Amino acid sequence: MEVTRVDVNLHTVNTDVFDPGNYDPMFLVQITLQRKLEMWLSVIDQEELLMAGQHQIDSESGCVFEVPIQEVAVPASFIHYLAQRISGFNFDASLCVDLASLIASHAYHLEGHCRGFYVSAHVDLVDVDVNEVAASEIRPILDSEGFTLPRGASETVLKKERLCKKQGGADSSSGSTCVVCLEDFSSSVKLTKLPCSHVFHDKCIFRWLLYSKSCPICRTEVE
Numbered sequence: 001m002e003v004t005r006v007d008v009n010l011h012t013v014n015t016d017v018f019d020p021g022n023y024d025p026m027f028l029v030q031i032t033l034q035r036k037l038e039m040w041l042s043v044i045d046q047e048e049l050l051m052a053g054q055h056q057i058d059s060e061s062g063c064v065f066e067v068p069i070q071e072v073a074v075p076a077s078f079i080h081y082l083a084q085r086i087s088g089f090n091f092d093a094s095l096c097v098d099l100a101s102l103i104a105s106h107a108y109h110l111e112g113h114c115r116g117f118y119v120s121a122h123v124d125l126v127d128v129d130v131n132e133v134a135a136s137e138i139r140p141i142l143d144s145e146g147f148t149l150p151r152g153a154s155e156t157v158l159k160k161e162r163l164c165k166k167q168g169g170a171d172s173s174s175g176s177t178c179v180v181c182l183e184d185f186s187s188s189v190k191l192t193k194l195p196c197s198h199v200f201h202d203k204c205i206f207r208w209l210l211y212s213k214s215c216p217i218c219r220t221e222v223e
Contacts, residue, residue, distance in 0.1 A: 004176070005099075005125075006095065006099075006124070006125060006126070006128040007123070007124040007126060008099065008102060008123050008124075009121070009122040010102070010103065010106045010120070010121050010122075011116055011120045012106055012110045012118065012119045013105060013110075013117065013118050014110065014111075014112050014113070014115060014116060014117055014118075014119055015027075015028060015115075015116035018093075023046050023213075025069060025114065025115050025116035026066060026116045026118075027066060027067040027068075027072050027107075028064065028066055028067070028117070028118040029064070029065055029066075029067060029082065029085075029103060029107075029119045029121070030062065030064040030118070030119070030120045030121065031062055031063055031085075031086065031089075031121045031123060032060055032061075032062035032120070032121070032123065033060065033061050033062055033089055033123050033125065034056065034060050034122070034123070034125070035056075035057040035058050035124075035125045035126075036055065036056055036057060036123050036124055036125070036126045036127070037054065037055040037057055037126070037127045037129060038053075038054050038059065038126055038127070038129065039053050039054070039055075039129050039131075040128060040129065040131070041130075041131055041133050041136075042129045042130055042131065042132045042133070043133060044132055044133065044134050048173070057127070059086065060088075060133070061161055063085070063088070065085055067081060067082070068081075070118070072107075074113075075104060075108070077105050078095070078104045078107075079100045079101050080100075081100075081219060082099075082100035082103055082104060083096040083097050083099075083100040084090070084096075085101055085191040086099050086117055090110045098180070099121070099123065100203075103119055103120075103121055104134065104152075106119060107119050128200045144217075146186055162201060164218065178200050178201045178204050179200070179216050179217055180200055180204035180205060180207075180216055181201060181204050182207050183201070185199075185201070188204070189201055190203075192205050192206070194215050194220070195220070195222060196213050196215050196217075196218050196220040196223060198216075198218060200215045200216070209222065
């Protein structure tokens with residue numbers, strides 16, 4: 001599944017700060033466009049998303065233009081003018097209007113905007129690729145894509161009897177809350193005690209150990 005997200009970072013300043021003696025207000029807009037790809041893995045039966053990485057698809061592009069004062073004076077005209085300029089990036093019409101409205105609103109909220117402004121809009125178009133995978137498939141996929149994850153405990157360690165499983169009732173050294181999910185322990189949920197004696201929900205700690213070799217509390221390694 002692939003969807004597109006638009007991230008916009010806006011920065012606005014008064015142009016009369018640059019040249020207080022200039023009585024002809026300048027209204028400048030700079031738009032910088034960057035396209036990126038985010039890869040996410042949806043782990044089956046675990047209700048979690050794991051971000052595998054982010055790629056820059058192409059180089060930045062952009063433009064700087066001055067907005068005529070008569071367009072700035074009327075909000076609807078300002079938005080229409082901006083949308084026309086933004087359409088040069090080949091966005092669809094609704095995205096052009098949305099970005100234009102956002103830039104215009106940001107400019108109008110600047111104190112003293114009538115004396116001139118400079119708006120810098122950095123726009124990231126992010127293609128989000130989400131794939132469903134089993135937990136056992138995560139590492140091969142990341143390796144093939146050139147991404148890396150911290151290596152967790154080995155299967156041998158995860159199967160060792162020294163990871164003591166118990167039914168409810170954590171000892172006082174671990175408190176009454178699982179620090180992985182931040183939920184309280186209960187007698188109906190299986191618990192697992194690490195060699196360092198700290199206790200966690202069974203499912204929580206084994207999921208943690210897939211990506212880390214150490215206890216979430218004291219950082220003692222399990223192997």
